[in-house]
Amino acid sequence: MERDTLSCFISDHEGFYGTIKNSPQDFVVIEMNTHGQLVNSPNVQEEHTKRPQQSQANKKGDQLKPSKPDDxxxxxxxxxxxxxxxxxxxxxxxxxxxxxxxxxxxxxxxxxxxxxxxxxxxxxxxxxxxxxxxxxxxxxxxxxxxxxxxxxxxxxxxxxxxxxxxxxxxxxxxxxxxxxxxxxxxxxxxxxxxxxxxxxxxxxxxxxxxxxxxxxxxxxxxxxxxxxxRERSKQPKKRTIADCQEEEVTLYTAFTLRKENLETLEAISYMAAALGVLPSDFTYAGIKDKRAITYQAMVVKKISPERLLEKVSEFERRGMQISHVRPVSEPLKLGRLQGNHFDLVIRDLKPHGKHGLAELHQLVKEAVENVKTRGFVNYYGPQRFGSGSCVQADQIGLALLKEKIEASVKLFFTPEDGDDLQNKAKRHFLLTGNAKESLALMPAYKARERLMLRALHRYGSGQEGCIRGWLSLPHSMRVFYLHSYCSRVWNEAAKYRLQKLGLKTVHGDLVWARCETGLKTTTEELNAPQVHVVTSEEEKDDVFSLDQVILPMPGNSVKYPENLLGQWYQDRLAQDGLGSCRFRVTPLKLNVPGCYRPLLAKPQNITYSLRTAEEPSLSLTFDLDASCYATVCLGEIMNRNLS
Structure with a gap:
């Protein structure tokens, strides 16, 4: 599969060389809640209300059902x-x-x-x-x-x-x-x-x-x-006031997590072990970079604020700090954020071509202004596909979509070049097939790998055992691999769209059908996201701009463009053996309906400062919408592929 997909840019500035993520301090990410506030702000507005007090109706004896976790x-x-x-x-x-x-x-x-x-x-x-x-x-x-x-x-x-x-x-x-x-x-x-x-x-x-x-x-x-x-009774017996009072409302505690050089799921595994709960008891709005200092909102179930604060020193030894600890009434939902704020430093700046350091100021200014005005191609960044250099998450996702379950497990355990414990454990499993011995080697914080190995030890490494292994992972972890494959296809589609159809909206492109445009949609489209297919007349009249174009993520419920890009999707999926794919993996209880993603994105509130005294470096701050990648924005600014 083609790897170098992030090489098509929409600006023609010359750009410059530089290095990013030299240290976690050079890449600071702060989540913005749905109110647009930074989650580490002292006066951040709370996303959730505090745990509700018993209502007046309940006090009067009405048969109210206290909040409980559903199925x-x-x-x-x-x-x-x-x-x-x-x-x-x-x-x-x-x-x-x-x-x-x-x-x-x-x-x-x-x-x-x-x-x-x-x-x-x-x-x-x-x-x-x-x-x-x-x-x-x-x-x-x-x-x-x-x-x-x-x-x-x-x-x-x-x-x-x-x-x-x-x-x-x-x-x-x-x-x-x-x-x-x-x-x-x-x-x-x-x-x-x-x-x-x-x-x-x-x-x-x-x-x-x-x-x-x-x-x-x-x-x-x-x-x-x-x-x-037996099925539950459809007519539950009426409960007394005493029953309602005895039934405890589920406990949720919200906090802001600061982590350094840790994956989000890795940090959750550490905290779950320290608190004696499961990783699935933690909810969050989005995954954050590993090679960075990141701040993000989290909610943990069944843990009181007092108990969470007791573990502060233990968390700090793992590179984590918590703040804004408070009781809330519900868990966080994935995607419940406005975006992220970035404070970044690019080091070792050098001009492209024959330019000297004296011209660096102009090159940087031109690059930043271009991206500020025109935006950047909204590619999925390298984090979406995992940090591995041998096997990446999209390859595992492809194997799962083809229901090659045993092959997907082997890909999952393909080691990197390093000789640390987790790679030794992976090599041992692939060489011997002994899940129990591999489990003994696997570090305790590698929660996904340990869950998989434990299931393989119990059920064997055949087809049924591999299915059990995948089912041992939470749904969000399983479906991540399928989404990773679909993201890879989206990146390639975006590159193809720009190279073949240019920088203007053309007949057959997809755009959002917003009310203010006066567009009408069919009943069928009303049941799905309202997507409009650009007509030849609209192309001629320049009704839509490129930043209104959306591309589908493959799935079983999306509309594809009605131009040569639509045919490209069909050919691309057929090339991977997914020509008739329903984007469901029934044995693993996975379903991918698909979605739509804007072709372009723009940074907001962008500022920069260039230092050339000793080692040229560029400090940048900007905000991005949720699911947009700072590394991709930097690639457009520098006019080079950072993946």
Whole structure:
């Protein structure tokens, strides 16, 4: 796949050479909230209201339902990395306990040896996380709470079911029960013995009768038992005032995170481990650069402001600082920001061609003014595709879209040239296929890799195991790879559009159908984003300018341009084997509807200062809309590809 896509510029100034991101201090990114305020400002307006007090209606006894997480807030059952939740030492002790218990079940007889204490967890939300995570990873264990201490021991119910079915079936059944998805179905393997089936029916009914219903069915002369979780009642019983008062409102705490030389997801993994929650309990508006100092808004679930502040010193040792800590009523949503403010320094400035340092001032002024007036091509920056030089995220996304699941896992674990622990772990996995040994090598903060390896260890590295591995990652992480591929195609489409159709809007281009233009849209288009196809008459009359043109991100719900660019999209996708792609990966529960992105973007509030006393350097400040990349803007200013 072509890599050098960011080489088509819309300005004709000469530009200059220089280096960016010499140090994190040279690249400072500050998120702007939806009010346009910097999130590190002392007087920043809060995005969310404080946790609501009990309303007057509730006080009067009206049957109001307190705020609770809905089904989408239920944590992914495969996303429980005990290394992060319990810590490496306790996780290792638990592994040792279970290995000994499974290898020599008859040797553990007295109560003290038959149980293991996982420690005390005063916070009830954290206790719930520990209970669910342990049961998912070790379905044959029973977790018990004594005041705030959690202990584990062998589950006699699991042992009984394993004697009736198989151990593998028992594991899957207990995970099915623990997930508690109404209407979901579990099917045991075919069983020809009616007496044996009756024993299974009796066990399930006795132990889980209030939750499930069982029945036998015959298919191709083979009889199996199905277990269905009962649907929730459509008429919930009325709750008393006492019930409402006892039900606790979900706790959310907002804060501003300052991080240095850390990926956003890496920082979240550190904080989750320190607080004893899951990475998926953190929400944020956008991903920020690694090689930078960045400020961004975050919200963490189930953690109080007081508890978060207790971890300040521990976070600082990891290159993170928190401020503006406050209770809020809801999580953050991805994209809930106006944009980002940038304070950047470009060092080692040198003119292009035969120009001398004396002409540098004029070159810089011309470049900045051009971009200020004309903008820049709104390419996705290199962060969108990952920092790897061997395999990038878009290649993994392509493999997923083609449902080459095993190949995508191998790409996921393709190492870089370095010899650090994570690359050693990746090489070991590709050479040996031993997920358990690779997991022991993988650093604790590499949450995605560890989740994947843990699933591969449990389910094997075949097709089913690889599917389980991907499903062990949160949805946002899985879909990132598909979006990365679509972003690569968008970048190439933008370059092709400018090279073949020029700098004016032409017949067949797509633009937003805004009300003020007087354009009318069909009913079909009203159900989707209102996109208008430029007519030949509109091209002739110059009705639209280039900065109104939008290009589609590939997906199953987008309209493509009705000119040669539209044909290019078809050819480009066919070239990658996606000619008939529905942009859904059903086994991984992924769907890409697609979207539209403006062809051009403009920096706002841009200022600059050139220093030539010793080492020529250029300081730049500007604001960009959400999802626009400062490295791309700098590339247009310098007239060189920075990807």
């Amino acid at each position: 989408t807030d239920i944590l992914n059952q495969d996303s429980f990395d005990l290394n992060l939740i319990l810590g490496p030492a306790m996780n290792e002790e638990l592994e040792h306990f279970t290995n000994k218990m499974r290898a020599n079940p008859n040797e553990i007889c007295d109560q003290e040896k038959a149980e293991l204490s996982l420690g005390t967890y005063p916070d009830k939300h954290l206790r719930a996380v520990v209970h669910r995570a342990v049961r998912y990873n070790f379905p044959f264990l029973q977790t018990l709470t004594d005041q705030s201490e959690i202990r584990v021991r062998e589950d006699p119910d699991f042992k009984e079911l394993a004697s009736l079915a198989s151990e593998g079936e028992a594991e899957e059944f207990f995970r099915f029960i623990d997930a508690k998805v109404p209407g979901s179905v579990f099917t045991f393997l075919p069983d020809d013995s009616k007496e044996h089936r009756t024993s299974v029916h009796h066990f399930v009914s006795r132990r889980f009768g209030k939750l499930v219903e069982t029945k036998s069915f015959t298919d191709q002369q083979k009889t199996s038992i199905t277990v269905r979780l």
